[in-house]
Amino acid sequence: MENRALLKERENHILIKESDQTQISCEKPTLAGAVSQRACVFCGSRVVLYPIADAVHLVHGPVGCAAYTWDIRGSLSSGPELHRLSFSTDLSEQEVIHGGEKKLTAALNKLITTYRPKAAFVYSTCIIGIIGDDVDAICKKISNVYGIPVIPVDSVGFQGTKKDGYAAACNALFKIIGTEPVTNIPVCSINILGEFNLAGEAWIIKEYYQKIGITIVSTLTGDGRIDEISRAHGASLNIVQCSGSMMQLAKLMKEKYGTPFLRVSYFGIEDVALSLYNVADFFSDYPEIKENAKKLVYEEITSRSKELDLYKKKLAGKKAAIYVGEAFKAFSLIKSLRSLGMKVVLAGSQTGNTEDYETLRELCDPGTIIIDDANPAELSRFIIEKEADLFIGGVKERPMAMKLGIGFCDHNHERQIPLAGFEGNLNFAKEIASSLCSPVWRFTKKQSGGTK
Amino acid sequence: MKDVTKNACHLCAPLGASLVYKGIQNCVSVLHGSQGCATYIRRYLIGHFREPIDIASSSFTEHTAVFGGQENMIQSIINVINTYSPDVIGVATTCLSETIGDDISMILKEFHKRRGESKTPVILYTSTPSYRGTHVTGFFKTLHDVINQTAIQTEPVDRMINIFSGLFSPAEIRSLKEIAASFSLKTILFPDYSDTLDGGNWNQYHPIPPGGTPIQIINNCGNAQASIDFSFCQKDEISAGQSLFGKFGIPSYRTAYPIGIELCDTFYDTLATLSGMEIPKQFMRERERLIDGYVDAHKYLYGKRAVVFGDENLVFSVSIFLAEIGIDVVCAATGGPKDSLIGLKTKEAFARTDILEDCDYEDVEEWVIHNRADILVGSSRGNKIARNAEIPLIRCGFPIHDRVGAARQNFIGYKGTHNLFDQITNALIEQRQNSMSINYGTM
Numbered sequence: 001m002e003n004r005a006l007l008k009e010r011e012n013h014i015l016i017k018e019s020d021q022t023q024i025s026c027e028k029p030t031l032a033g034a035v036s037q038r039a040c041v042f043c044g045s046r047v048v049l050y051p052i053a054d055a056v057h058l059v060h061g062p063v064g065c066a067a068y069t070w071d072i073r074g075s076l077s078s079g080p081e082l083h084r085l086s087f088s089t090d091l092s093e094q095e096v097i098h099g100g101e102k103k104l105t106a107a108l109n110k111l112i113t114t115y116r117p118k119a120a121f122v123y124s125t126c127i128i129g130i131i132g133d134d135v136d137a138i139c140k141k142i143s144n145v146y147g148i149p150v151i152p153v154d155s156v157g158f159q160g161t162k163k164d165g166y167a168a169a170c171n172a173l174f175k176i177i178g179t180e181p182v183t184n185i186p187v188c189s190i191n192i193l194g195e196f197n198l199a200g201e202a203w204i205i206k207e208y209y210q211k212i213g214i215t216i217v218s219t220l221t222g223d224g225r226i227d228e229i230s231r232a233h234g235a236s237l238n239i240v241q242c243s244g245s246m247m248q249l250a251k252l253m254k255e256k257y258g259t260p261f262l263r264v265s266y267f268g269i270e271d272v273a274l275s276l277y278n279v280a281d282f283f284s285d286y287p288e289i290k291e292n293a294k295k296l297v298y299e300e301i302t303s304r305s306k307e308l309d310l311y312k313k314k315l316a317g318k319k320a321a322i323y324v325g326e327a328f329k330a331f332s333l334i335k336s337l338r339s340l341g342m343k344v345v346l347a348g349s350q351t352g353n354t355e356d357y358e359t360l361r362e363l364c365d366p367g368t369i370i371i372d373d374a375n376p377a378e379l380s381r382f383i384i385e386k387e388a389d390l391f392i393g394g395v396k397e398r399p400m401a402m403k404l405g406i407g408f409c410d411h412n413h414e415r416q417i418p419l420a421g422f423e424g425n426l427n428f429a430k431e432i433a434s435s436l437c438s439p440v441w442r443f444t445k446k447q448s449g450g451t452k
Numbered sequence: 453m454k455d456v457t458k459n460a461c462h463l464c465a466p467l468g469a470s471l472v473y474k475g476i477q478n479c480v481s482v483l484h485g486s487q488g489c490a491t492y493i494r495r496y497l498i499g500h501f502r503e504p505i506d507i508a509s510s511s512f513t514e515h516t517a518v519f520g521g522q523e524n525m526i527q528s529i530i531n532v533i534n535t536y537s538p539d540v541i542g543v544a545t546t547c548l549s550e551t552i553g554d555d556i557s558m559i560l561k562e563f564h565k566r567r568g569e570s571k572t573p574v575i576l577y578t579s580t581p582s583y584r585g586t587h588v589t590g591f592f593k594t595l596h597d598v599i600n601q602t603a604i605q606t607e608p609v610d611r612m613i614n615i616f617s618g619l620f621s622p623a624e625i626r627s628l629k630e631i632a633a634s635f636s637l638k639t640i641l642f643p644d645y646s647d648t649l650d651g652g653n654w655n656q657y658h659p660i661p662p663g664g665t666p667i668q669i670i671n672n673c674g675n676a677q678a679s680i681d682f683s684f685c686q687k688d689e690i691s692a693g694q695s696l697f698g699k700f701g702i703p704s705y706r707t708a709y710p711i712g713i714e715l716c717d718t719f720y721d722t723l724a725t726l727s728g729m730e731i732p733k734q735f736m737r738e739r740e741r742l743i744d745g746y747v748d749a750h751k752y753l754y755g756k757r758a759v760v761f762g763d764e765n766l767v768f769s770v771s772i773f774l775a776e777i778g779i780d781v782v783c784a785a786t787g788g789p790k791d792s793l794i795g796l797k798t799k800e801a802f803a804r805t806d807i808l809e810d811c812d813y814e815d816v817e818e819w820v821i822h823n824r825a826d827i828l829v830g831s832s833r834g835n836k837i838a839r840n841a842e843i844p845l846i847r848c849g850f851p852i853h854d855r856v857g858a859a860r861q862n863f864i865g866y867k868g869t870h871n872l873f874d875q876i877t878n879a880l881i882e883q884r885q886n887s888m889s890i891n892y893g894t895m
Contacts, residue, residue: 085814399505
């Protein structure tokens with residue numbers, strides 16, 4: 001491929017560690033026509049609230065937004081599975097002209113009487129931002145009729161980026177928190193924020209905490225339940241993964257309930273262990289927790305080290321490109337790949353902020369491309385230029401990587417194999433190896449005279 | 453009118469538009485609306501085709517929504533030109549841009565004015581708000597609009613026909629082209645995404661995947677002798693063949709998806725008529741084999757109860773095929789608009805069939821729970837219904853998100869029908885085999 005020039009407006013969203021000393025441009029609206037990998041405000045809200053399994057999630061607008069987000073996350077539930085159904089007011093042209101309030105009321109009545117949910121979320125899509133349905137008033141009315149929270153989610157697609165959708169989701173959650181009394185919650189108790197129980201990852205993490213003596217009040221957005229969320233203000237500490245999406249909620253809770261928070265990540269041995277230790281340190285009045293944590297980390301690591309070593313041998317020296325939604329994941333992946341003997345040559349995110357990109361710059365090796373809100377033209381160009389062997393991203397990037405003749409690992413929200421925790425770390429190595437070590441690459445041609 | 457749509461059995465119109473634009477050579481589509489529309493549609497199509505699919509967006513902001521989308525649209529076209537150097541840009545609107553009242557033709561006029569003498573790709577556009585129609589009507593409307601905007605009549609070309617495709621798989625499109633070529637016909641098949649959405653492994657990265665109908669060839673549609681138009685269950689106003697008939701008097705053969713003996717016969721007979729040739733022997737042999745297959749397996753099929761769902765055109769044809777082999781189509785369901793299955797309602801064979809239009813997957817599941825079915829035929833979105841009812845689902849149509857090979861599935865023509873026939877028959881045999889206490893090694 002000829003090396004097409006980057007779009008001028010995109011140039012300062014990309015930097016090379018060391019050769020570029022300037023600050024990266026980020027947290028900007030997406031450039032029109034750039035073929036961004038981002039979605040919209042609605043998407044941000046929908047993915048965060050999606051795993052709440054005993055609530056009805058009603059998308060208010062024409063059918064597309066609901067249809068494309070039907071059952072799109074691998075978020076598992078240990079009980080009800082209402083979240084896996086897609087509900088839409090499916091507005092027609094006439095309703096767009098005359099207003100969708102009647103339809104919304106009818107839809108909520110129907111859904112609540114049919115499914116008896118613990119709550120309902122009503123997502124506003126682009127059209128609602130234009131036609132101005134009074135969603136708040138309808139939600140209030142319906143909530144009074146049925147005695148359950150009916151929460152409007154202000155997720156009008158064009159009113160910001162995915163990140164604003166996260167904020168809308170946090171605001172929605174915040175309305176539920178504090179609505180139930182808290183009694184009998186032990187001191188050593190936490191909420192898990194920003195863990196979506198993809199492939200059961202929240203269950204793995206919960207087990208760690210329980211084993212070291214910590215009680216989970218709510219996992220909010222992973223195998224989430226309204227009752228638990230209502231009591232979340234009773235926990236002593238909020239543990240925030242996926243800070244890009246959930247930090248706002250942690251801050252709101254700190255302000256209102258005084259709940260302190262810690263940022264963590266459950267990807268890669270280093271970060272999982274650190275997370276457990278940091279949480280244990282928070283409860284330092286109970287030294288047995290730290291002892292338990294040490295024991296757990298030791299056991300979890302040693303029981304898998306032999307198998308992990310086998311993969312390390314296979315993966316040593318390989319080069320990876322990472323493109324993720326939230327920057328926090330890139331931090332962990334860089335460390336985790338390094339521990340497998342691999343090198344990261346490109347790292348980017350859809351919604352990172354200045355602080356995130358500074359952290360990325362510190363973590364990366366010299367020469368690494370750091371990129372904000374990338375598109376296929378840029379990603380493919382740098383993959384070729386940096387001769388990456390592997391791409392870590394989501395479904396949208398998968399065929400691009402494969403056409404480029406390099407391996408792929410799905411680390412997005414559709415994954416069905418847990419990649420979090422110690423067991424997830426081993427799965428991660430396995431996943432990468434199963435792509436990189438496949439004999440099929442013998443028949444393909446890696447581009448730009450790569451090393452394969 | 454339903455109160456609420458649960459697990460919709462249709463997608464929105466811009467998806468259909470994007471699919472049509474993938475069938476034009478060196479074309480990039482731009483959706484005029486929020487960034488999410490483009491990204492969601494990309495993701496949905498990639499899940500099915502497993503190929504790179506780039507779709508640009510004019511990425512509305514609040515400012516755009518208030519002051520109109522002209523500047524964003526113009527900027528996105530320029531950025532797409534600079535990134536992709538396309539021959540064609542296909543613009544489709546969304547619910548957002550339509551509701552604020554953006555006029556694409558005015559915006560394009562302004563763009564061309566500003567662009568002046570600079571080299572500019574052909575820019576096509578269509579109106580596809582999500583609140584009107586479905587991905588299927590969006591597909592045919594875009595096909596119609598492209599032909600309407602590009603076809604010109606100069607000198608009629610002998611033995612040349614248009615084939616206006618339906619929502620076929622890439623393999624099916626290849627098969628249509630081969631069949632038409634066997635009749636010594638020059639064919640303009642549009643939209644042809646048989647390569648763009650089912651490419652090989654590449655030696656170099658292509659920002660726009662190779663393949664598709666070149667725009668110059670599409671221009672030539674006005675010189676064809678006839679059109680075969682697969683918009684069988686659609687209204688006339690979105691039929692490309694009908695449009696060419698109105699404009700240039702080119703006869704249009706509205707043809708059902710050729711699945712099963714009866715519907716394939718119609719299709720091959722049309723080709724024979726248009727070419728003045730007899731049906732080539734190879735197809736007659738395929739037809740004989742198919743009938744032989746029907747006979748061999750008829751006892752496994754008679755009286756079995758099938759539920760068919762998806763794109764109205766596919767549901768129509770598959771239902772007729774199933775009835776032909778002795779399977780009772782007990783429920784035929786589509787997310788397509790009211791009356792889109794009117795063709796089935798008027799046929800005797802479906803007098804006792806429950807025909808659901810403008811329905812969703814929960815309606816289909818409800819139906820299956822309250823009635824008995826032996827097999828489901830439709831998109832992979834039916835997998836929940838199949839799993840709960842413990843009956844097989846033959847994946848067919850769009851989307852197929854839980855299996856590989858969607859792009860290679862070929863269920864049309866005599867040969868393609870035989871594939872579908874074997875899959876259905878074997879699924880029913882397997883179901884019976886697994887349910888027996890004795891493990892029979894024979895049928």
